[in-house]
Amino acid sequence: DTEVTQTPKHLVMGMTNKKSLKCEQHMGHRAMYWYKQKAKKPPELMFVYSYEKLSINESVPSRFSPECPNSSLLNLHLHALQPEDSALYLCASSQAMTAETQYFGPGTRLLVL
Amino acid sequence: QKEVEQDPGPLSVPEGAIVSLNCTYSNSAFQYFMWYRQYSRKGPELLMYTYSSGNKEDGRFTAQVDKSSKYISLFIRDSQPSDSATYLCAMPRDDKIIFGKGTRLHILP
Numbered sequence: 001d002t003e004v005t006q007t008p009k010h011l012v013m014g015m016t017n018k019k020s021l022k023c024e025q026h027m028g029h030r031a032m033y034w035y036k037q038k039a040k041k042p043p044e045l046m047f048v049y050s051y052e053k054l055s056i057n058e059s060v061p062s063r064f065s066p067e068c069p070n071s072s073l074l075n076l077h078l079h080a081l082q083p084e085d086s087a088l089y090l091c092a093s094s095q096a097m098t099a100e101t102q103y104f105g106p107g108t109r110l111l112v113l
Numbered sequence: 114q115k116e117v118e119q120d121p122g123p124l125s126v127p128e129g130a131i132v133s134l135n136c137t138y139s140n141s142a143f144q145y146f147m148w149y150r151q152y153s154r155k156g157p158e159l160l161m162y163t164y165s166s167g168n169k170e171d172g173r174f175t176a177q178v179d180k181s182s183k184y185i186s187l188f189i190r191d192s193q194p195s196d197s198a199t200y201l202c203a204m205p206r207d208d209k210i211i212f213g214k215g216t217r218l219h220i221l222p
Contacts, residue, residue: 004156040121042201042212043157056208090156100145100205104156 003027004105006091012111015081021108023074023091031055031097032074034066035090037107043090049074050097081112114139119202119213127221132189136202136213139183143204143211146178148187151199151215160200161187192220 004025013019023032031050035043048056049068063085065077074091088109092102119136126132134148145164149157161176163169169176175188189196197220202213 006156040215040217042215045209048208088154088156097208101147101159101162102210103159104149107154107156109154 004091004093004103006089006105006108008108009106010109010111012113013078013081014113015083017081018077018079020078021076021089021091021110023076023105024072025093025103025105026072027093027095027103028071029093029095029103030071031094032068033092033094033102034064034074034076035092035104037088037090043104047076048097055097078110081110083112086110086112116140116206117202117204117211117213120216121214123217123219125219125221126192128192128194130192130220132187132192132196132218132220134187134189134200134202134216134218136185137183138185138204140204140206141180141183143206145205146176146185147203147205147210148174148176149201149203149212151201153198157201194220194222196220 007022034046037043046060047066052068067075088107090107091105094102117138147162148160150160151157166180173190177186199215201215203210
């Protein structure tokens, strides 16, 4: 099973709202990732967690706050977002941070009004 | 020069044709090469990966790597309308994945 699940599938939020995106994998992978993808662009890395610790933060604004409660779960907390943050947010996982192959979830399509 | 170059297309071919998708890369340290397929409004799906130069075949798909030219290709035989998607080449570097821009492919029935 190479499945990464993400909820919700779609999210519409105002600029003053607080919401969270959730990601789950049961493949025993120890590295999990958040990506942002705009239309017709490749995914852009935001955060990497390795063994539940934040290992990479690609200078993402503080209105995005990641959390890794355990080895299977990854959250992305959103607060005071801007319309330009509207995008597809993808979660991925891999066996380890140094592993080459990442498996992606279906994404959450976020619209900020 | 970008590390990974990929023509964004779109590429339109008739059903049943052989499709050739390509990427070039500049970093000779890349040793592992992946192709992801992404349908509209979905997450990328790993299609194929290969370490070595030469060809790797999986059903209708063949991945080819030429390290001397820093050139990788994905061939799709007997293309189907269901193959219409964006195809991204990808290479790991420093615990990250470097993606090409993706080529949008349309298979015309």
